[in-house]
Amino acid sequence: MKTNTANKILDYLTKQGPIKANDIIQYLQISPQATFKQLKNLYSKNLITKSGTPPKVFYQIAKTKLKPPNINLPKKIDETYLIISPEGELLEGTQGFGYFCNKNNLNINKTADEYLNTLKKYDKFKNNGLIDGMSKLKKTFKNIYLDEIYYLDFYSIERFGKTKLGNLVLYAKQSQNKALIYKIYQLIKEKISNLIKEKHIDAIAFIPPTIPRKIQFQKELEKLLTLKIPKFNIVKILNQIPIAQKTLNKLEDRIENVETTIFIDDKKSYKNILLIDDAVGSGATLNETAKKIREKNLVKANLIGLALVGSFKGFDIINEI
Structure with a gap:
């Protein structure tokens, strides 16, 4: 009352x-x-x-909140769909999908079928929860310095836009939101742990950020993962004007950026090293970092790259992250 x-x-x-x-x-x-x-x-x-x-x-x-649609949608939608509204509200599963359909004047049942069919197309690229990105890398670079590269999910899919993980990575970085970073950690921890065991990883490195932030996405993720293996040290040197990879549209510029800003600050060699980045557009950062590690003879067997999200096409740019 x-x-x-x-x-x-x-x-x-x-x-x-x-x-x-x-x-x-x-x-x-x-x-x-x-x-x-x-x-x-x-x-x-x-x-x-x-x-x-x-x-x-x-x-x-308060604006009138959209009530969850009074309809039973497949469990897959509850597991995979997430959208963040323009006012910053995180909507998941049936509620989020209902919001998307309502906003775009779409029939929810028909659109749900189309969404699930689109997911099937992209799920074909996944094996044990990982997307193999080597074919993309080979189409983009003449020289490949990684032995393997994987994504945990695509950044976006046709028509429906950013994936659940794509949305979380974007807004976790932009808003420096620890709650979103923790949500990402919950989604990826098992996959990363399994990859480390399967590939016999004995050292791990996180690609350092370019833009200074109070809360750094990769640092927070590293703390949450609490991996019980040695950390391989990579440093990012900021020049007079820090240039983020996402602002560079040419592949050669991206390669030059890595060559002049990322350095290896480690002398110990390891058998298998895992390099983790938040997103892969062109793949230049991971590939060129791998090159620097090889030039110092610090890996005895395999260098494996892992991105939380990656693009579907060959040379592509994810401008938002």
Whole structure:
């Protein structure tokens, strides 16, 4: 039951749009404590939303949330579908798929069949949860320095856009969101563990980032995985102007970028080394890093690359990550 004060707040927000708490306090002419109590109650009931962090927090009327469709969709959709709305709401499974169909005026049953058929096309490339990327690499580079390269999933698929893992990697990096990084960790930990066992990996290296961030995606992932094998040290040297790989459209520029910014800071050799990157577009970063390791004779057997997500086509650029 809404109090008279709560109704006044809702009416005021409806008329005035997004406003700060101080504006509401002045309008109601009551104490800040009483105002925040009312705001907290309305927020807990999903009647209002708030954006920002103190002291810049704006309150507004909550948009009508899309209810999950009253329909039974195949379990595969619950397992694989995820979308993030323009306002930043993470919607999974049936709820997310219903949102996608509703927003695009699509028949949900027909679209579900089309989505599952599209997944079947891409699932053909997977073997034990891994996508072999060597054929893509061979089409792109004259010299290959990796013995094997895998993705855990494609970054995006036709018509339906980014995959579940693709969405999570993109927004985890962009928002520096630890909760999303943890969600990724839960999805990938078993696959990485199995790959390490199967390929007898005895050292692991994470490709370092180019752009400085308070929360670095690869560092957080490395901490969560807590792998019980030695870490092989690779460093990224930032020049006067840091240039991210995603901003370079030519393959030769991407190769040059790696040649002049990534260096091997390790002297110990290992039998099998696993290089992990968040995403593979062209494959230049992993391939050129492998070249530098080989030039120092620090691998005795196999150099294996692993990307969380990769592109479907040959030379391709994932500009968003």
